[in-house]
Amino acid sequence: MRRLLLVLCLGLLSCAALAVVEAYPFDSDAERRRYNALIDELRCPKCQNQNLAGSDAPIAKDLRAEVYRLIQEGKSDQEILTFMHSRYGDFVLYRPRLTLETVALWLGPLLLVLIGALVWWRLSRGVAKPRTGNDALSEAEQARLKAVLENRQDG
Amino acid sequence: MGRLKLFIPLLVFLLLAALFYAVETQVSEGEYDPKALPSALIGQPFPAFRLPALLGEREVDESLLKGKVSIVNVWATWCPTCLYEHPFLVDLAARNEVAVFGINYKDDTDKARQWLASKGNPFAVNIVDASGKLGLDLGVTGAPETFVVDSAGKVRMRYQGGLDEKIWQRRFVPLLEQIAAEGAL
Numbered sequence: 014m015r016r017l018l019l020v021l022c023l024g025l026l027s028c029a030a031l032a033v034v035e036a037y038p039f040d041s042d043a044e045r046r047r048y049n050a051l052i053d054e055l056r057c058p059k060c061q062n063q064n065l066a067g068s069d070a071p072i073a074k075d076l077r078a079e080v081y082r083l084i085q086e087g088k089s090d091q092e093i094l095t096f097m098h099s100r101y102g103d104f105v106l107y108r109p110r111l112t113l114e115t116v117a118l119w120l121g122p123l124l125l126v127l128i129g130a131l132v133w134w135r136l137s138r139g140v141a142k143p144r145t146g147n148d149a150l151s152e153a154e155q156a157r158l159k160a161v162l163e164n165r166q167d168g
Numbered sequence: 169m170g171r172l173k174l175f176i177p178l179l180v181f182l183l184l185a186a187l188f189y190a191v192e193t194q195v196s197e198g199e200y201d202p203k204a205l206p207s208a209l210i211g212q213p214f215p216a217f218r219l220p221a222l223l224g225e226r227e228v229d230e231s232l233l234k235g236k237v238s239i240v241n242v243w244a245t246w247c248p249t250c251l252y253e254h255p256f257l258v259d260l261a262a263r264n265e266v267a268v269f270g271i272n273y274k275d276d277t278d279k280a281r282q283w284l285a286s287k288g289n290p291f292a293v294n295i296v297d298a299s300g301k302l303g304l305d306l307g308v309t310g311a312p313e314t315f316v317v318d319s320a321g322k323v324r325m326r327y328q329g330g331l332d333e334k335i336w337q338r339r340f341v342p343l344l345e346q347i348a349a350e351g352a353l
């Protein structure tokens with residue numbers, strides 16, 4: 014029984030491979046690192062919001078093979094990104110180039126931060142504003158407060 | 169004024185609700201597809217290729233597409249939506265409005281020939297892209313996809329998804345009329 018429990022517990026430690034990556038033979042570790050960086054950076058055009066490394070769509074497999082082929086041909090990272098960009102457009106890059114069409118992607122967050130900062134500034138200015146007049150209670154108010162408190166104690 | 173401020177969240181909610189409703193309506197009418205990607209090839213020449221034709225022992229290249237307005241349909245026998253749009257393509261080819269070409273994309277050529285024999289062949293020529301290389305050059309993400317190529321051999325439009333008469337009338341006919349008008353100038 015204990016042994017069975019142990020086996021079941023060990024089962025919890027196993028983790029499924031998250032990425033479906035073919036094992037390509039590389040000449041050097043540098044090339045392997047470049048390949049991994051590129052398939053991490055390039056987006057799968059079919060299953061949106063997955064990169065090439067994380068997608069098991071047929072097109073992602075083809076594009077991984079293409080990245081591998083281009084690395085083997087001695088193409089630079091920039092050339093490979095341009096190759097993909099000229100076929101699949103801005104979408105294929107997780108960090109799209111700054112153009113008129115992608116400017117909202119790049120500057121939109123900045124705009125939101127600015128709006129947030131503006132709201133925060135307006136709100137904090139309201140809080141920091143010094144109170145006008147005397148904060149202390151007048152004599153009549155003191156008397157009322159006392160009366161209220163005493164009343165409550167009675168009740 | 170202070171009281172009006174309380175309604176700001178309600179206004180934001182109503183605005184968002186209106187926006188989502190509008191988008192959802194567009195999606196359900198087929199006007200807008202959130203998954204469709206703009207093609208990087210619009211206005212670019214159709215990629216060069218040299219590939220075998222599905223029927224007949226010959227090779228074809230990109231000059232096939234020059235000199236006439238054509239649509240190029242990327243299809244495969246493994247693609248269910250291709251089965252759906254096939255009768256429309258057969259019908260379209262019979263109308264002789266545009267030249268209809270096919271790219272048999274990453275498919276078993278024997279199955280593809282059987283498919284055309286049993287369901288009718290709308291394609292003037294079928295380009296066999298067994299490796300998917302031409303598809304890659306075209307920025308194809310799956311099947312079916314349909315490209316409009318003008319007489320200069322330039323890609324004018326890419327449509328992702330199955331074709332039917334409604335989509336044809338709404339998405340293709342205006343562009344084809346525009347291309348025809350350019351040619352008449």
